[in-house]
Amino acid sequence: MKIIRSIKEMQQTMKQLRSSGKTIGFVPTMGYLHEGHLKLMNEARKNNEIVVASIFVNPLQFGPNEDFESYPRDIERDEALAKQAGVDYIFYPDVKEMYPTELSTEVHVKKRVDVLCGKSRQGHFDGVATVLLKLFNIVMPDRAYFGLKDAQQVAVVDGLIKDYNIPVELVPVETVREEDGLAKSSRNVYLTEQERKEAPELYKSLQKAVEKITAGETDLEKIKSEIIDDITRKTSGKIDYVEIYSYPQLEPIAKPHGKMIIAIAVKFGKARLIDNVIFTV
Amino acid sequence: MKIIRSIKEMQQTMKQLRSSGKTIGFVPTMGYLHEGHLKLMNEARKNNEIVVASIFVNPLQFGPNEDFESYPRDIERDEALAKQAGVDYIFYPDVKEMYPTELSTEVHVKKRVDVLCGKSRQGHFDGVATVLLKLFNIVMPDRAYFGLKDAQQVAVVDGLIKDYNIPVELVPVETVREEDGLAKSSRNVYLTEQERKEAPELYKSLQKAVEKITAGETDLEKIKSEIIDDITRKTSGKIDYVEIYSYPQLEPIAKPHGKMIIAIAVKFGKARLIDNVIFTV
Numbered sequence: 269m270k271i272i273r274s275i276k277e278m279q280q281t282m283k284q285l286r287s288s289g290k291t292i293g294f295v296p297t298m299g300y301l302h303e304g305h306l307k308l309m310n311e312a313r314k315n316n317e318i319v320v321a322s323i324f325v326n327p328l329q330f331g332p333n334e335d336f337e338s339y340p341r342d343i344e345r346d347e348a349l350a351k352q353a354g355v356d357y358i359f360y361p362d363v364k365e366m367y368p369t370e371l372s373t374e375v376h377v378k379k380r381v382d383v384l385c386g387k388s389r390q391g392h393f394d395g396v397a398t399v400l401l402k403l404f405n406i407v408m409p410d411r412a413y414f415g416l417k418d419a420q421q422v423a424v425v426d427g428l429i430k431d432y433n434i435p436v437e438l439v440p441v442e443t444v445r446e447e448d449g450l451a452k453s454s455r456n457v458y459l460t461e462q463e464r465k466e467a468p469e470l471y472k473s474l475q476k477a478v479e480k481i482t483a484g485e486t487d488l489e490k491i492k493s494e495i496i497d498d499i500t501r502k503t504s505g506k507i508d509y510v511e512i513y514s515y516p517q518l519e520p521i522a523k524p525h526g527k528m529i530i531a532i533a534v535k536f537g538k539a540r541l542i543d544n545v546i547f548t549v
Numbered sequence: 550m551k552i553i554r555s556i557k558e559m560q561q562t563m564k565q566l567r568s569s570g571k572t573i574g575f576v577p578t579m580g581y582l583h584e585g586h587l588k589l590m591n592e593a594r595k596n597n598e599i600v601v602a603s604i605f606v607n608p609l610q611f612g613p614n615e616d617f618e619s620y621p622r623d624i625e626r627d628e629a630l631a632k633q634a635g636v637d638y639i640f641y642p643d644v645k646e647m648y649p650t651e652l653s654t655e656v657h658v659k660k661r662v663d664v665l666c667g668k669s670r671q672g673h674f675d676g677v678a679t680v681l682l683k684l685f686n687i688v689m690p691d692r693a694y695f696g697l698k699d700a701q702q703v704a705v706v707d708g709l710i711k712d713y714n715i716p717v718e719l720v721p722v723e724t725v726r727e728e729d730g731l732a733k734s735s736r737n738v739y740l741t742e743q744e745r746k747e748a749p750e751l752y753k754s755l756q757k758a759v760e761k762i763t764a765g766e767t768d769l770e771k772i773k774s775e776i777i778d779d780i781t782r783k784t785s786g787k788i789d790y791v792e793i794y795s796y797p798q799l800e801p802i803a804k805p806h807g808k809m810i811i812a813i814a815v816k817f818g819k820a821r822l823i824d825n826v827i828f829t830v
């Protein structure tokens with residue numbers, strides 16, 4: 269496994285690999301790798317001759333009151349994990365390399381952002397779109413891997429790729445779950461023993477909702493109420509949102525139709541857990 | 550020469566050519582080709598194995614009161630001219646192919662735009678940047694050719710390429726001129742016989758300014774005044790602007806320094822002529 273810190277070297281290396289006919293799978297990350305990232309790397313490993321991961325804590329996607337400075341970083345641990353997962357190249361630039369001068373342009377994401385978690389993170393996805401436009405041009409991958417745990421990010425990336433005809437295939441990867449269904453998250457360690465026991469109810473309530481819709485239920489407000497009731501009754505969590513939208517457009521729908529997402533965010537003490545199901549009726 | 554109208558076919562064709570090691574030179578145009586375009590195609594022909602031109606009147610770069618509908622189009626004439634100039638592929642999509650649905654994102658050009666001709670064309674360069682991001686991803690060229698007659702466009706494209714690390718080499722091509730120095734333009738036909746005789750004074754005044762600065766003149770306000778005097782005395786044209794900036798940043802400078810541009814716009818009846826010189830001190 270090779271670590272490359274310069275954009276120019278990365279572009280030259282990738283160009284050579286591409287022109288020799290190799291397929292490139294790409295996993296963009298902010299480092300501090302967890303099982304979710306490793307699953308993405310494993311998926312990339314299965315279907316590409318070369319696997320590239322980037323590790324870059326992108327200042328542009330943090331709000332002024334967010335934790336850019338204190339975001340956890342551990343490159344040595346990340347290196348070991350990526351190597352184990354079969355990554356061939358890590359692209360690990362510093363901020364000066366990625367943003368040497370003030371940008372002369374800006375990308376603004378207009379759709380798919382003012383819902384779910386995006387509502388409270390003004391400008392977050394503009395930063396995500398900017399860094400991904402750069403990374404796609406630097407790595408020039410055939411396929412890019414994103415986890416469906418952050419289904420809104422996948423929707424935004426889908427829009428970005430279509431808008432600019434980026435020659436990359438977006439590969440959404442299923443959320444990694446514990447045995448009992450709880451979506452894996454670095455935030456799960458904040459849960460008390462009791463909360464940890466309750467937390468699988470989130471996914472259970474989502475599965476139940478999918479079953480009902482698939483069986484013919486068309487009242488989405490009723491479905492939402494039932495999820496809220498379920499979680500309120502069975503857990504001590506405080507519901508932030510329960511939303512149902514078309515996917516990946518993330519637009520409101522009156523009745524079940526086509527590809528849809530049910531997404532929830534629930535607070536347990538200082539842990540805010542999110543989960544979602546995407547399905548087609 | 551082959552004409553391709555579908556994005557998918559274009560991307561597949563270009564991908565194949567690239568993976569077989571061919572270099573691709575790209576000339577983006579809005580069609581209705583003139584000598585300026587043909588010079589770009591000739592330059593592309595000299596240094597690349599494959600030459601691609603795009604013909605697309607991009608609605609996004611026209612303002613609401615501009616002439617998108619009436620912009621001249623003549624694909625048959627363009628085909629003949631492009632073929633003669635040695636173009637291998639024309640990419641000729643329709644608006645529906647390029648913008649099938651409303652974009653979910655937008656690119657906004659923040660710098661290099663509120664000066665020269667950009668001042669009076671709000672949003673124009675946002676449209677240029679958007680379509681170029683798309684075209685670069687569709688054609689995947691090694692080199693892209695732009696005429697320096699529109700030096701501001703070259704500056705904006707330079708910013709765009711750097712911002713997003715687009716793996717393409719920007720090749721700015723010298724303005725094509727008549728024997729007497731007048732920059733070639735489709736608008737020159739609007740000049741009366743008398744105006745046509747006067748018009749070469751624009752370039753002469755620019756050349757004189759460069760000579761003076763190169764010889765040590767540091768007072769740029771004086772240089773501007775002299776250009777204005779020259780053009781006012783020797784022509785019937787009405788000066789729109791005479792500006793001196795750093796290039797390609799297009800920022801004001803107090804003294805001659807580094808790479809600079811002197812740019813002018815002058816109205817002769819209904820013909821608005823522009824010209825510029827770019828030089829380094």
